[in-house]
Amino acid sequence: MSITKRSESMHAFFEGFVHSGTTLKELVNQFDNALRNKVKVEVTADFNSINQTIPCISPFGIEKQFQMIYTNAKFKEVQEEVLGLILCNCTLVNTKGYVSTFDVLDQISIDEGHVKNVHYSVYYNEEECEFKCMCALFEMRGIFCRHAFAVCRMKKINALPEKYILDRWRKDLKRRYTLVKSSYDDLQGNADARR
Ligand SMILES: [Zn+2]
Known part of the structure; x- marks a missing residue:
């Protein structure tokens, strides 16, 4: 997430809780309320994710894997990449030992009707x-990119190892343990930034 995006979302997060002219004690209470609400919203999202399953858009085994594990919101982001596969053309460049290099040609829409x-x-x-793509979507946003998906499709890989499935977006119990901690870390980071 970019710094602007992050501060925007933090701003939205605190909106309605923090008003000017508050004392430190009030501010601490408001932080606490904001945190409780954030956790409540995310737990509701978890509950909805467990009870409503978004259908898969492909016969791709990896899409199914994310459908079973991720919250609906994150699964939708994965589906955007699965959908993007249609525009990706993958070719093998070379293989040295265990490492193969692929070239993936992607068509990116720049504005209406124009593709690059x-x-x-x-x-x-x-x-x-292990996959490494130059677009670095996984490193930046934790979402497995369409280009690496294109390699999986070519190599007939139907499931990804655990390292590509991030705990914080799991809809099962495992995620709950990281949820509260990461919320506190977010608040802490924000408080540090203010200092
Ligand atoms: Zn990529």
């Missing part, structure tokens, strides 16, 4: 089942 062809290099280590 962009090449991405994807490295795939067969021994570690």
